[in-house]
Amino acid sequence: MLAAQRRSMILGALSRDGTVRVTDLVELLGVSDMTVRRDLVSLHREGLLEKVHGGAMAVAEPSSSEPGFAAKSVRRQLEKEAIAAAAAQLVHEGMAIAVSAGTTTHALTRHLARVPNLTVVTNSVWVADELHRTGESTTSVLLTGGLRTPSDALVGPVAVSSLRSLHVDAFFMGVHGMDVRAGFSTPNLLESETNRAMIERSRRLIVCADSTKWGVVGLSSIASLSQAAVLITDSGLSAQASGALSDHVDELVMVDPADVHDEGDADA
Missing domain, CATH: 3.40.50.1360 (Rossmann fold)
Structure with missing residues (x-):
């Protein structure tokens, strides 16, 4: 699976559930634990999620927030x-x-x-x-x-x-x-x-x-x-x-x- 596809699926899961766990993403995506963690780090650096121990949380945006x-x-x-x-x-x-x-x-x-x-x-x-x-x-x-x-x-x-x-x-x-x-x-x-x-x-x-x-x-x-x-x-x-x-x-x-x-x- 391509990186863009994986990261899109991660963000999709976040939009539905608010949080995701690394173990669940490994099963969902069919890739290694290390690959999932790399994806989470990349998405965290882009400001698209908040990385936490064992997974990630969605980033809440106020109604007046306007990303570039x-x-x-x-x-x-x-x-x-x-x-x-x-x-x-x-x-x-x-x-x-x-x-x-x-x-x-x-x-x-x-x-x-x-x-x-x-x-x-x-x-x-x-x-x-x-x-x-x-x-x-x-x-x-x-x-x-x-x-x-x-x-x-x-x-x-x-x-x-x-x-x-x-x-x-x-x-x-x-x-x-x-x-x-x-x-x-x-x-x-x-x-x-x-x-x-x-x-x-x-x-x-x-x-x-x-x-x-x-x-x-x-x-x-x-x-x-x-x-x-x-x-x-x-x-x-x-x-x-x-x-x-x-x-x-x-x-x-x-x-x-x-x-x-x-x-x-x-x-x-």
Whole structure:
């Protein structure tokens, strides 16, 4: 099993149970005690868990906590790639779309780079850069201005103003959290305002969020669950959560990260 797969499964177990034991992870992953401990040390250094004697604990984040892009990019990589691949199936030649900032939407960008005659409106520095470097020559990218957040989103009055005269076919949005009462949320007030402006300018809202976002509530709500035409998440979502989401979103798509072929670190 690849290192990225193991670490994704460790974080998945943490998101479900809050704690994990080395002995349980050895059985779950089918690797040695030393390999599990190396993975826990690596994830601890990245700030993704709290290493304790015999295992690890989940890191609790306050509602106003906003991790940087680099910290978020190493979380749930296989799930994000599977979600991105599914989201890309909804994008066709000649469309005009909006893409929010975030690591899942950045993964989507690598697929968008192969779609010709695409117009992409984004407030993400990373998304704009990826499309500039790898996109088709027929791809047009409109990058909003604005204040730069820790997650490299451009937000605030300048970003909102630049969106007011635009109209797009779909808005692909990443989120910090999703909850029945709070809906889709973010820890950043200005990012929430900017994303709401994108929703207003789009025909369809397509949310891309891995299963660990369920039950997480950020400081500011962006939209209710019912505003999503499509929610794409992964199969790590519990039956209770998938039932609640199915009751609110128009279409719930659940992907299997096991279908992703990772070419990363393969130490065992």
